[in-house]
Amino acid sequence: MDTTASTTTGLRRSLVKLALVGVVGGLLAPGTAFAGSHDDLKTAYNKAISQYNNFELDAAIAVLDEAIKAGEEKNSDDPALAPLHVLRAGIIFSNTGDADQTKAALKQAVAVDYFVNIPIELRSEPFQALLDEAREAAGPAPEEAMRHTPPGSACGEDVEFEVVVSNLVDGGQVAFYWRNAGTGGEFESISMDTFGNVATATVPMTEHGDKDIEYFFYVFDGDDKELANKGDQDNPMSYSIGCAEPEPEPEPEPEPEPPPKWNRFSVNLGLGTGAGIARGTADLSYRQYSPRYRDQSTGEQFIYGMKEYSCAVARWANDQDDLPADAIAFQNQLTELQALEGTFPAGTSLLGPGMTPQSVALNYDPSYCGEHHPVQTGMASAPFHIAPEFGFFITEKLQVSIFSRLQIATGSKVYRDDPKAAYGESFVNNVYDYNRLNPEGVRVKPPFAWSLGAKVRYYIGDPQKKFRLFVGGYGGYGTARLRVNMNFANDRNGNSIPDDREFGYDLPNEDAAPDANNPCVPVWPYNNGCVPGPGDDPTNAGDIDRNNAAFKAQTANKDPRIDTVGIGKGFIGGAFGAHYQIVKNFAVFGELQVGGWFGGNSSLLFDLNVGPAITF
Numbered sequence: 001m002d003t004t005a006s007t008t009t010g011l012r013r014s015l016v017k018l019a020l021v022g023v024v025g026g027l028l029a030p031g032t033a034f035a036g037s038h039d040d041l042k043t044a045y046n047k048a049i050s051q052y053n054n055f056e057l058d059a060a061i062a063v064l065d066e067a068i069k070a071g072e073e074k075n076s077d078d079p080a081l082a083p084l085h086v087l088r089a090g091i092i093f094s095n096t097g098d099a100d101q102t103k104a105a106l107k108q109a110v111a112v113d114y115f116v117n118i119p120i121e122l123r124s125e126p127f128q129a130l131l132d133e134a135r136e137a138a139g140p141a142p143e144e145a146m147r148h149t150p151p152g153s154a155c156g157e158d159v160e161f162e163v164v165v166s167n168l169v170d171g172g173q174v175a176f177y178w179r180n181a182g183t184g185g186e187f188e189s190i191s192m193d194t195f196g197n198v199a200t201a202t203v204p205m206t207e208h209g210d211k212d213i214e215y216f217f218y219v220f221d222g223d224d225k226e227l228a229n230k231g232d233q234d235n236p237m238s239y240s241i242g243c244a245e246p247e248p249e250p251e252p253e254p255e256p257e258p259p260p261k262w263n264r265f266s267v268n269l270g271l272g273t274g275a276g277i278a279r280g281t282a283d284l285s286y287r288q289y290s291p292r293y294r295d296q297s298t299g300e301q302f303i304y305g306m307k308e309y310s311c312a313v314a315r316w317a318n319d320q321d322d323l324p325a326d327a328i329a330f331q332n333q334l335t336e337l338q339a340l341e342g343t344f345p346a347g348t349s350l351l352g353p354g355m356t357p358q359s360v361a362l363n364y365d366p367s368y369c370g371e372h373h374p375v376q377t378g379m380a381s382a383p384f385h386i387a388p389e390f391g392f393f394i395t396e397k398l399q400v401s402i403f404s405r406l407q408i409a410t411g412s413k414v415y416r417d418d419p420k421a422a423y424g425e426s427f428v429n430n431v432y433d434y435n436r437l438n439p440e441g442v443r444v445k446p447p448f449a450w451s452l453g454a455k456v457r458y459y460i461g462d463p464q465k466k467f468r469l470f471v472g473g474y475g476g477y478g479t480a481r482l483r484v485n486m487n488f489a490n491d492r493n494g495n496s497i498p499d500d501r502e503f504g505y506d507l508p509n510e511d512a513a514p515d516a517n518n519p520c521v522p523v524w525p526y527n528n529g530c531v532p533g534p535g536d537d538p539t540n541a542g543d544i545d546r547n548n549a550a551f552k553a554q555t556a557n558k559d560p561r562i563d564t565v566g567i568g569k570g571f572i573g574g575a576f577g578a579h580y581q582i583v584k585n586f587a588v589f590g591e592l593q594v595g596g597w598f599g600g601n602s603s604l605l606f607d608l609n610v611g612p613a614i615t616f
Contacts, residue, residue, distance in 0.1 A: 037162075040067065048060040048088075049119065064087060082113035083109075085108045087122070088105050089127075107138065110134045114138060115142075115165075116131075145227075146163050148162070153242030154242065159203045160202045164199075165197050166197065167228055168199075172220055172222060177215060177233065178214065178215040187233055216229065216233065264392060265392055270589075272610070275379055275381050275482075276380060276567060277379060277482075277603045277604050278376075278377065278380035279603065280374070280565055282372050282484065285563045287372060289304055289497050290498065291304035292506055307365060310361065311369035312524045315496055316426070316494045328361070330366075334361060343424040352522045353527065381483050384408050385407045385409075387403055398457070398459075400454070407480060407481055411564075414444050415440075415443050416491060417442070418430060441491075441493075449479045451568070454474065455472055456472050467579075469577070473574050475571065475572040477571075482564060484563055486561040489559065489561060499558075502556070504522065504529030504547075505530050507519075507520055514530070526546065529545045530542065584615075589609075591608070591610075
């Protein structure tokens with residue numbers, strides 16, 4: 001007998017036995033922790049098998065499916081998935097007896113671990129036979145009894161070692177032996193944590209100390225009999241921790257140059273965009289009327305009456321927001337306008353049948369007619385502005401400045417009838433659109449929005465650094481404008497009705513026929529809209545006006561009207577940003593401002609400004 005070999009074998013066996021029974025003061029390395037890379041799979045497996053034992057089969061399948069999916073996303077070839085596939089197959093077999101589904105699940109298990117075992121709870125001859133068939137379909141068994149891939153680099157970290165065994169029996173154990181390479185000391189042993197045929201152990205960084213490791217594995221049955229090994233104490237495997245060689249000492253840096261003097265002045269040119277809360281009424285759009293229109297959300301019907309009729313004429317005949325002060329002034333104006341009817345085409349008139357300047361003016365309310373259309377409250381953009389600023393540093397970190405906000409673009413798209421056209425020409429070609437040319441209208445823009453203010457900034461960090469953050473506050477006087485979608489078309493013919501909602505007449509109750517209790521009101525300028533007619537008589541004044549209104553509604557440009565809403569008269573807010581000094585006299589900056597605007601329409605406005613800065 002080889003005495004040396006017998007002694008070596010006995011040492012291995014005694015080392016492993018001590019490791020397995022956990023003898024205090026034995027060979028287990030102090031502080032050694034079991035690996036946890038498969039904890040999620042173990043937890044799912046234990047939960048599913050508990051559900052299986054409680055006959056919660058569908059719930060167990062769901063737990064396994066979720067865990068398998070998550071595990072395959074990390075590593076589709078992970079042999080630790082095999083126990084979950086086998087348990088899933090066993091539950092399917094117990095629940096349905098379907099051999100094909102069971103075998104399909106077992107094939108997935110064999111694909112990742114050919115020697116996967118069946119848990120005690122599921123063992124039966126028919127199930128074992130299906131597992132044997134799955135193995136036969138997978139081809140020949142792997143030749144290696146133990147399959148191991150060295151771990152990756154773990155400099156400064158715990159190292160996890162993993163080995164897949166093919167002959168682990170009930171009650172068996174896998175032992176891991178290791179020592180630092182080159183020490184020639186005794187190997188320390190660790191009883192490996194097993195899940196299925198996968199055994200893992202972790203050597204903490206505090207023990208390996210970033211030094212290379214020599215190691216080997218042994219597999220024992222329940223009686224501590226050696227079944228297989230990979231490496232041994234005479235021929236251990238080697239593992240390099242992967243720590244790089246220490247970098248050479250850097251060359252001494254030259255003496256730093258004296259810090260430059262800080263710039264006291266800056267001229268910033270901010271280019272910005274913003275967004276705020278739109279509320280109140282539109283800048284340019286009078287309150288619009290929609291005869292025979294019912295609000296789709298509320299079901300409320302709009303009623304067009306003589307009050308709206310008088311407003312439509314007054315708005316057309318006068319400049320924006322410059323309406324007659326009272327009914328008498330409006331009546332005098334109507335009398336002058338009515339004298340122009342001789343220039344109108346046959347069949348058209350300024351006022352409807354039986355109406356006089358006096359009767360129309362009696363319905364005129366300058367306050368009502370001057371109302372602007374409300375906007376839907378919500379976030380709206382302020383597309384583009386420039387913000388010039390001049391600042392002075394009181395200290396190296398504190399700056400005061402004056403600035404302006406000049407809104408260059410509002411994004412408005414508001415069209416109306418041509419206000420420069422003569423009354424007769426405007427009535428024929430714009431309002432009534434006698435020739436059915438659908439006038440293009442004239443685009444009008446809101447007043448220029450500007451503001452002026454003062455700002456204080458505090459710069460954070462070393463004044464000599466190129467990149468510096470800052471916080472600040474500001475306040476001032478002025479206005480800004482927010483771009484709002486009015487959600488209806490423009491009024492290019494100037495009769496206070498969105499062109500795609502034109503109608504020749506209106507009724508207080510649109511669901512009933514016109515009578516004394518439901519009087520018909522013509523919509524200006526379709527003054528014959530209430531004259532009865534068959535509907536298509538080219539000689540009937542009522543048919544002509546109604547068809548003319550219908551034509552405009554059907555063929556009008558339906559692009560939505562984009563108006564603006566003005567905010568503020570005064571404002572106050574806070575700012576946060578960064579400044580980067582590229583060279584001595586040139587820098588770039590970015591700043592986010594959050595301000596409250598008050599007076600007039602109050603709102604909250606967010607502005608983002610970026611741009612160059614000249615420093616000196």
